[in-house]
Amino acid sequence: QTEVTQEPSLTVSPGGTVTLTCASSTGAVTSGFYPNWFQKKPGQAPRALIYSTKNKQSWTPARFSGSLLGGKAALTLSGVQPEDEAEYYCLLYYGGAQPWVFGGGTKLTVL
Amino acid sequence: EVQLVESGGDLVQPGGSLRLSCSASGFTFSVYVMYWVRQAPGKGLEYVSDISSNGGGRNYADSVKGRFTISRDNSKNTLYLQMSSLRAEDTAVYYCVKGNSNELGSWGQGTLVTVSS
Secondary structure (H helix, E strand, O other), rough: OOEEHHHHHHHOOOOOOEEEEEEEEOOOOOOOHEEEEEEEEOOOOEEEEEEEEEOOOOOOOOOOEEEEEOEEEEEEEEOOOHHHEEEEEEEEOOOOOOOOOOOOOOEEOOO | OEEEEEEOOOEEEOOOOEEEEEEOOOOOOOHHHHHHHHHHHOOOOEEEEEEEOOOEEEEEEEOOOOOOEEEEOOOOOEEEEEOOOHHHOOEEEEEEEEEEEEEEEOOOOOEEEEEEO
């Protein structure tokens, strides 16, 4: 059973910088996993932020960026705003019959 | 503007069946991969299924394989999810998502499925 692991929770101050990571139980995450990142706020639909490691959706604010870091996928928020408080999910591609697996999510608190 | 509107969610008894629909507009539906993703109450997001642009390729999560069937009607710009042998653990908000082979992009607002006696 493939598992994708994220930090359960992180806290950041307004204006600060924070990096969320996404690890695979199968080993290092590479660009071939096409990492996607999503933002989810209570009562709202998820919103796509990043696809294929570092590509932004047309609506993604410039302060969000994606990368690979130390064998993991990473989402960095620079100049965090209060409205960035949300749950963030990564998604990795494994191919085969069940091609996509979500991480468990990171609850980001802006305090 | 991309619009995805899910419908069909309801309260259903364990073992029952339900068909979800997703009406798409604002883009050329027939050239995109489409996905279903769900979120159970208090839980994270879970990939459910996806279907290729022409409907020839379909994939499922192990948790729904053999019970759920994804399909699409490109003439009606509509995506479907036929769910059978429903279990309590299928209770969730189900989202329709437009994407590509390497991306999940625009999401609908979701439809709630509750499996309970």
